Amino acid sequence: MRYRNWGRTVAFSPAFYAQPSDEEAIRRLIGQAVEQRRTLRVVGAGHSWTPLIETPDFLLSLDRLQGIISLSPTAHTVTVWAGSRLYRLLPQLWETGFSLRNQGDIDRQSVAGAFSTGTHGTGKGFGILATQVVHYRFIDGRGRLQDVYPTESPDLFRALQVSLGLLGVITQVTLSVEPRYYLRLLTRVEPLEAVLEKSAEYLQQYRHFEFFWFPYSDWAGVKLTELSPVEARRSLGGRWIRDFLWENAAFWVLNKLAQYFPNRCPELCQFAGRNMGEGVWIDRAYRVFATARLVRFREMEYSVPAEAGPEVLREIRRWIERHQPAVSFPIEYRYVKGDEIPLSPAYGGDRVFIAVHMYHRMPHTEYFRGLEAIFQAYEGRPHWGKMHTATWSYLERVYPRLGEFFALRQQYDPEGVFLNSYLRQLFGEGLQHRVAESVS
Ligand SMILES: Cc1cc2nc3c(=O)[nH]c(=O)nc-3n(C[C@H](O)[C@H](O)[C@H](O)COP(=O)(O)OP(=O)(O)OC[C@H]3O[C@@H](n4cnc5c(N)ncnc54)[C@H](O)[C@@H]3O)c2cc1C
Numbered sequence: 360m361r362y363r364n365w366g367r368t369v370a371f372s373p374a375f376y377a378q379p380s381d382e383e384a385i386r387r388l389i390g391q392a393v394e395q396r397r398t399l400r401v402v403g404a405g406h407s408w409t410p411l412i413e414t415p416d417f418l419l420s421l422d423r424l425q426g427i428i429s430l431s432p433t434a435h436t437v438t439v440w441a442g443s444r445l446y447r448l449l450p451q452l453w454e455t456g457f458s459l460r461n462q463g464d465i466d467r468q469s470v471a472g473a474f475s476t477g478t479h480g481t482g483k484g485f486g487i488l489a490t491q492v493v494h495y496r497f498i499d500g501r502g503r504l505q506d507v508y509p510t511e512s513p514d515l516f517r518a519l520q521v522s523l524g525l526l527g528v529i530t531q532v533t534l535s536v537e538p539r540y541y542l543r544l545l546t547r548v549e550p551l552e553a554v555l556e557k558s559a560e561y562l563q564q565y566r567h568f569e570f571f572w573f574p575y576s577d578w579a580g581v582k583l584t585e586l587s588p589v590e591a592r593r594s595l596g597g598r599w600i601r602d603f604l605w606e607n608a609a610f611w612v613l614n615k616l617a618q619y620f621p622n623r624c625p626e627l628c629q630f631a632g633r634n635m636g637e638g639v640w641i642d643r644a645y646r647v648f649a650t651a652r653l654v655r656f657r658e659m660e661y662s663v664p665a666e667a668g669p670e671v672l673r674e675i676r677r678w679i680e681r682h683q684p685a686v687s688f689p690i691e692y693r694y695v696k697g698d699e700i701p702l703s704p705a706y707g708g709d710r711v712f713i714a715v716h717m718y719h720r721m722p723h724t725e726y727f728r729g730l731e732a733i734f735q736a737y738e739g740r741p742h743w744g745k746m747h748t749a750t751w752s753y754l755e756r757v758y759p760r761l762g763e764f765f766a767l768r769q770q771y772d773p774e775g776v777f778l779n780s781y782l783r784q785l786f787g788e789g790l791q792h793r794v795a796e797s798v799s
Pocket residue numbers: 365366400401402403404405406407408411412421441442463464465467468469470471472473474475476477478479480523524525527528529530652742744745
């Protein structure tokens with residue numbers, strides 16, 4: 360079989376593709392991979408741009424392990440199969456009376472796939488999505504099935520929260536959930552500078568705050584979300600207009616124009632910036648969080664220390680004005696609460712996440728490289744699932760506990776069964792360092 364990811368940045372043909380339907384089958388497959396000295400990677404929904412899932416050997420999908428396993432209405436926790444796709448799981452959860460505390464921008468990912476790369480949403484009070492996990496069950500490279508709780512094994516638990524599949528195959532996840540709730544989303548267009556100046560106020564005032572800024576334009580499309588006591592009066596027509604007609608169909612036309620007339624990108628962006636959708640929408644939380652993304656694109660995202668966010672965006676703006684890149688996608692600005700997870704881009708303090716995108720049929724390299732230099736000048740940390748060119752020596756500097764993660768990893772994957780060539784190259788020095796330490 361030939362596997363392609365959503366972003367069309369990864370394509371490969373694994374020798375074995377398996378969709379195990381129980382944990383014992385996963386254990387056997389890991390055993391076979393170790394015995395044959397082959398690599399084994401797990402794929403979720405294939406929504407990462409980096410080649411995390413690529414392998415010439417064993418590719419595992421947990422698509423047959425989906426859904427709710429058990430629910431504790433008193434403890435407000437739900438245990439789910441790790442392969443569950445969010446868009447199927449969240450309506451099921453709603454029917455049981457619960458919702459996730461926070462979500463990202465889309466709901467196509469699998470639970471383990473999304474959480475393992477540090478996927479995040481936005482809001483002053485909300486960490487990356489994996490901060491909602493209270494228990495993991497996983498099978499390591501020695502074939503051991505383990506239940507991991509933060510109180511009993513805090514280091515292993517935190518390592519699992521963002522693990523890139525490097526510790527083993529996660530089979531079950533227990534999430535802390537909230538009684539189901541409605542959200543009210545207000546979208547409006549405001550001058551970019553005014554939004555940057557008001558961002559602290561917005562973060563304080565609203566449960567979730569983010570904005571999109573079209574390069575070359577003076578305008579930002581702001582999304583302000585708060586709890587709604589009012590039950591949704593669903594307007595399917597309104598949702599269709601927002602999701603399909605504006606966010607996707609009109610946006611696709613805009614990107615086609617940019618592709619064929621790249622020197623007109625400034626005018627196209629100015630037009631799009633002024634005409635971003637405005638309105639109010641109340642609905643079930645999981646529906647308000649998620650957007651349909653039908654126009655394919657490439658993305659790079661870095662987190663920077665929260666206080667540097669506005670300055671980084673202003674510097675990006677100056678770079679764009681100087682270099683005039685052909686780009687027709689907006690830049691997204693979000694806020695995430697700090698955590699203690701070694702591989703989390705929000706480790707050690709609150710961060711602003713800035714994501715830059717490029718239509719998939721337009722060249723992205725120079726644009727991303729130019730902006731990556733700005734992110735790195737502010738000690739930015741790359742989102743593991745999104746495109747970046749950071750190397751070990753840089754990563755080691757900005758992720759202070761990277762070494763610890765790799766030391767721990769040795770215990771769970773001594774044969775390196777979960778390492779593909781991309782990960783060996785990315786973390787090569789770290790891996791060699793660990794081997795050298797254990798030899799001496
Ligand atoms: C259109 C689009 C919108 C996005 N929006 C956001 C957003 O709002 N916020 C954000 O932070 N990110 C966002 N992302 C990035 C995306 O959330 C991450 O790349 C995420 O990891 C993808 O989840 P997935 O299920 O497709 O996992 P995959 O990409 O398939 O896998 C990701 C990693 O998880 C590992 N993995 C998967 N399953 C398991 C398992 N059972 N056990 C162990 N390891 C496992 C894989 O081996 C791999 O290393 C977006 C991506 C796209 C394409």
